[in-house]
Amino acid sequence: MSLSAIIESIIFAADSALSLDRLCEMLPEYERSAIKTALADLVEFHEGRGGGFGLFEVAGGWQFRTSPALQEYVVRHIKTRTAKISQSALESLAIIAYRQPITRAEVEHLRGVDCGGVLKSLLEKKLVKILGKKDIPGRPLIYGTSKEFLEVFGLKDLKSLPTLREIQSLDEMPRFERQEELPLEPDRAPLVERSLPFDEPLNP
Amino acid sequence: MSLSAIIESIIFAADSALSLDRLCEMLPEYERSAIKTALADLVEFHEGRGGGFGLFEVAGGWQFRTSPALQEYVVRHIKTRTAKISQSALESLAIIAYRQPITRAEVEHLRGVDCGGVLKSLLEKKLVKILGKKDIPGRPLIYGTSKEFLEVFGLKDLKSLPTLREIQSLDEMPRFERQEELPLEPDRAPLVERSLPFDEPLNP
């Protein structure tokens, strides 16, 4: 395996720019000068091939980056990439899914915090919709989950939503797993005499 | 700017594998066939240059990844993220992968042990997902493998899983030759034949 390929893989997988010092530290079997040369070769190679990214020296070290000329295209991806949902949004969404029809005040009572912003973003994402107004003083809006909600979670209908009990039942420690964690101390006397039906040797 | 360079930059900047459909969506000014050709060229180019990483098709899309041969060097800088997967988790995962959609009771029947804890940890690792509920009394949850499963195991799609028949032929013991002479009822016998050919498109 060539030193260039080794350095390339380390820089590629790193989550920040890597300095020459750090690279030398990681590759004690190679000379500092060889690492330096390999880095220069890599920079030149990627520059010369005119690809979508190259190796650049930025503050503190080397890093692979997309070419600035391609920014326009890269941004297109950013705009369409899958969005992640925040933990607070997920929590509110779960409350609405399981307790609908529900008012904002009820969601807030359960979460103990203001949920206006979260609710608005859930409405914007069309995961939640307004079902109507509750017939109590102030006539608060009532929320429920939408058709898009079912689509995002791949549910046929609301009945297919797993119940809490079903998820909780996964938590019940299987006996065998528990057994693996028991300290093996053969000399310790059994605390409880378990009666097994196989105490006596069986004759074949 | 060449189409190859554009595609390269988009895939490089993405945080997960990008499908051909997504790329076509992002690059409406290019023909689908041209994008496909550019992808194939890129895969070939990176394979040929013997660098530290290459372009691979996984989980229905393309992603840059380091070569497994360089693992030793890459882990000098970054910690391995995939926590050790236990033998029992792998067994359950294999059952889910080959038999999906499958209920917990079915996994437990095949393994002969309680699988609640294992299932929960697979769900937490996102290797397995809840597909919905089965339309049988009790409406148990049904499980299947996720996109992350394909990503982590470096599979293009579920069809790329080795078939159970292939797995058996890896085993050198003559046990499997004799298996055909099993004293089983004919309608139950062909376990191997049932090895889920994944003819049906699976739920996303």
Added chain:
Amino acid sequence: MNQVRVENPPLLDGFRDGYSVHLDKFDGPLDLLLHLIRRNEVDICDIPIADITRQYLDYIKLMKVLNLDVAGDFLLMASTLLHIKSRMLLPPDDREEGEEEEGDPRAELIRRLLEYQQYKEAGMVIGARALLGREVFARTCSDPALAESRSEEGPLEVSLFELVDAFRALLARIPAESFHDVAPGDSLSIADCINEILSLLWERDTLQFDELVRDEQTRERIIVTFLAILELCRLKLIRIFQNEECGAIWFVPAVAPGQAEVDGEAALPVA
């Protein structure tokens, strides 16, 4: 223990060179059985049931001697083995065979073992692949220039398990008395029924009471459905019609589809 030693030297040899390793290695009764079959170098399709049963029981005894909690799954298999053994000891009974239509009492066990072995090996094969984050690595950072331009417009990526887990975590956090009304209901709750009616009404404009209880005509179901309708009516989400005395009861959504959303957007600034 002496008894075990005399009867089954190979088994104990294994334990002598590290029984603790062997003991917690088995992933279940089938795993243990398969191990014993391989150790004895016998054909999986022609298991010497008496020997294997004895070794299996020895193993369970050993677990007990070592003060290990013997899982019920292991005991269940032990009883299955004993049952098979006893059936093989009995002379073949013509009448019984005619009834059960099953030649070898081991057949079902063999079938399970073969199937289990298949998946055990499949697990090893997939586990031996170059895994992302273990042998193979993808880029862990996105382009610094792009990190700032985060967008929330794309399709949402979240799993059902995360949703349920979020709710579960929330319930675990809040004091019990404040969520007594939030705890998961029984198989048939009014809330579930309301959800069901609402989701049906999104797809169609009208619904009949009979349709809601047709699949499951139990007293409980009818009462819960009725209460759900009353609740929906109180919330002014549906309207109820009956064309004639004792005729079919129809529901329609009180708010036309789409109207509620318009209402919602009016109440909130449009993004």
